[in-house]
Amino acid sequence: MNYGIALFPSKKLQDLVNSYRKRYDTHYALVPPHLTLKTSFEATEDELNEITKELRQTASVTSPLQLSIKKVSSFAPVNNVIYLKVEPTNELQELHDRLHTGSLSSEPEYSFVPHITIGQNLSDDEHSDVLGSIKMLDITHEEVIDRFHLLYQLENGSWTVYETFLLGKESE
Template identity: 50%
Template sequence: MNFGIAFFPSKEIQDAANSYRKRYDPRYTLIPPHITLKDSFKIEDGKLDEVITELQRIAMETEPFPIHITKVSSFEPVTNTIYFKVEKTDEIIKLEEKLHSGKFEDTRKHPFVPHVTLAQDLTHVEFTDILGRLNMENHKYEDTFDRFQLLYQLDNGQWTVHETFVLGRE
């Protein structure tokens, strides 16, 4: 079974992202708009409880922190994914680091770029069009990062939340 860890930002940010995802993200129907903290990973049979205890520990020792979306960006030339860029703060870097060290294997293939995907798998013309349009709009949002969720993937690719971990709660 594939697991992942993500944060769902405010409804305002999710609605803004969906207005693009609906047309330009083929994975639009598999999961609501999110910031990925840990990409798809496996949990050995019988080890789920241990992982949950560790996630509770990490959540409890992490206080909620503000996040800022300041602009739209893309992974070009690596991929033509377009996204809301989440400012890299010490708090989010530290949290992502904890989810890839200690009890967790470090399987990262890329540096951590916190983001909310808006569009992916585009043709070159779509890419230029959409990025141009988004750059003329004002996309600045503030939110509080106060929880993360452990999800698992169904056979059709859809993600179901297994559990929520609220930050700083005893």
């Protein structure tokens, strides 16, 4: 089964992001607005037990994270993804790095650029138009995130939460 690890922002930010995603993101119906910490990976039921144990440990030693958004950006010309740029912090980078060690050891396909996708799979012209108009908006947001989520992918391609891990909480 496919799994992934993500942070979900507040409902207020999700509502703002979804106001654009419903028009510009082909994955709108598959997963809520999120910040990906670990992209899709496969795991068996046995591996999952070890993974969740490690995730509980990682969460227990990680303090809640500051999420700060100050602008809209894009991955063009590599791909036509428009996103809210999350200001990188050492704490966010350390959490990302921890989620690529131990039983989750892997080399990420891309450098870690914390972001929340607004639009993807756009034509070049649509990408240019949408990015130009959204960049004119003053989108700034700050919040504290106190949990991350292990997600799994359903047969229809959508993602749902398997388990939630509270940051800074000792394992039970």
